Amino acid sequence: MAHQVNGVVAAGKGAPVQLVPILVPDPGPGEALIRVKACGVCHTDLHYREGAINDDFPFLLGHEASGTVESVGEGVTNVARGDFVIIAWRAPCGTCRSCLRGAPWYCFSSRNASQPMTLADGTPLSPALGIGAFAELTLVDAGQTVKVSPQASPAAAGLVGCGIMAGLGAAMNTGNVGRGDSVAVFGCGGVGNAAIAGARLAGAHTIIGVDLDNRKLTWAKEFGATHIINATSTDPVEAIRKLTGGNGVDVAIEAVGSPVTYEQAFYARDHAGTVVLVGVPSPDMKIELPLIEVFGRGGSLKSSWYGDCLPSRDFPVIIDLYLQGRLDLDRFVSESIGIGDVEEAFHKMDRGEVLRSVVIF
Ligand SMILES: NC(=O)c1ccc[n+]([C@@H]2O[C@H](COP(=O)([O-])OP(=O)(O)OC[C@H]3O[C@@H](n4cnc5c(N)ncnc54)[C@H](O)[C@@H]3O)[C@@H](O)[C@H]2O)c1
Numbered sequence: 001m002a003h004q005v006n007g008v009v010a011a012g013k014g015a016p017v018q019l020v021p022i023l024v025p026d027p028g029p030g031e032a033l034i035r036v037k038a039c040g041v042c043h044t045d046l047h048y049r050e051g052a053i054n055d056d057f058p059f060l061l062g063h064e065a066s067g068t069v070e071s072v073g074e075g076v077t078n079v080a081r082g083d084f085v086i087i088a089w090r091a092p093c094g095t096c097r098s099c100l101r102g103a104p105w106y107c108f109s110s111r112n113a114s115q116p117m118t119l120a121d122g123t124p125l126s127p128a129l130g131i132g133a134f135a136e137l138t139l140v141d142a143g144q145t146v147k148v149s150p151q152a153s154p155a156a157a158g159l160v161g162c163g164i165m166a167g168l169g170a171a172m173n174t175g176n177v178g179r180g181d182s183v184a185v186f187g188c189g190g191v192g193n194a195a196i197a198g199a200r201l202a203g204a205h206t207i208i209g210v211d212l213d214n215r216k217l218t219w220a221k222e223f224g225a226t227h228i229i230n231a232t233s234t235d236p237v238e239a240i241r242k243l244t245g246g247n248g249v250d251v252a253i254e255a256v257g258s259p260v261t262y263e264q265a266f267y268a269r270d271h272a273g274t275v276v277l278v279g280v281p282s283p284d285m286k287i288e289l290p291l292i293e294v295f296g297r298g299g300s301l302k303s304s305w306y307g308d309c310l311p312s313r314d315f316p317v318i319i320d321l322y323l324q325g326r327l328d329l330d331r332f333v334s335e336s337i338g339i340g341d342v343e344e345a346f347h348k349m350d351r352g353e354v355l356r357s358v359v360i361f
Pocket residue numbers: 042043044047162163166186187188189190191192210211212213216231255256257258260261277278279280281304305306307349352355
């Protein structure tokens with residue numbers, strides 16, 4: 001039986017999103033039906049509706065979600081009805097060459113529900129990042145659900161499913177930030193501020209937040225930035241060099257997705273330092289760098305997909321840190337909104353008014 005619920009759908013490139021009836025099937029083998037409790041509005045949802053990810057419209061948006069398991073299909077053993085879970089957009093397949101090589105965070109055959117959710121007329125929906133959680137119910141592969149403590153607030157837990165994990169993991173996993181390191185984070189939105197929080201947890205000594213918006217920079221300080229730079233009035237590369245004895249930072253994290261900030265990150269790092277690109281560029285973006293600089297500066301230029309995380313390993317750890325008071329996830333939740341308010345939340349995101357708007361069901 002299919003369940004009819006309301007979902008937030010992006011019908012075409014750049015068109016405002018709409019709340020429309022959708023059909024969500026009961027779970028088949030290996031699938032789980034989730035009653036969504038909270039889902040954050042991430043910049044990647046906006047990238048989808050702008051057509052910057054791909055052209056597989058209509059999209060069912062929403063991918064930073066927590067909820068309870070409503071029912072599971074045949075053969076599901078990792079979760080059961082009533083469990084409180086975070087939905088992940090990575091569920092390693094276990095059989096691709098990355099998984100077999102022992103690096104499931106690079107899995108390129110991540111599992112998703114095999115049955116489609118559809119519009120009322122049967123048109124299949126493309127769920128954002130294989131999730132689609134701006135809806136009261138969503139269907140995912142059971143491997144995409146990670147059981148965590150129900151003591152966590154649903155809004156905070158949901159954010160772990162994307163932005164928090166991407167940012168924390170960019171610093172802790174991809175950037176391998178260590179005790180005493182210096183770190184710069186370009187873009188202090190939800191992802192960038194999570195990278196700042198991750199750098200602090202990892203023991204970084206100097207953490208420099210760069211943004212164009214003073215509100216974001218104020219939040220960056222609350223998450224652990226020791227210094228902040230507003231790049232509208234100050235050259236961030238020069239300022240970062242000054243703050244690091246003329247050297248640059250050990251790890252420069254780009255959390256915008258723009259050639260401008262990537263180039264700044266490239267030049268703001270120390271000799272043999274690391275650049276981590278966690279911001280998602282659009283397909284038309286290009287960078288031009290003197291190859292001699294790429295060679296001469298050494299170090300590594302890395303991309304971070306989902307903070308190189310393993311959800312089943314990392315989500316419970318993050319929730320533990322939160323429940324112990326060592327990671328203030330509630331601070332990422334700027335406002336609670338209704339399911340009809342996602343379009344307005346995109347505008348608030350563009351105007352820099354929020355870190356995360358979270359749809360509460
Ligand atoms: N790699 C991943 O797995 C992953 C996961 C989630 C999100 N993302 C991406 O991370 C990026 C950030 O996401 P978010 O939700 O934090 O977005 P956001 O809109 O909340 O934050 C972006 C921030 O960048 C700032 N900014 C824009 N231009 C800048 C510039 N020239 N210099 C300095 N700061 C600048 C903005 O003021 C804003 O604070 C997006 O591209 C998103 O798609 C990547």
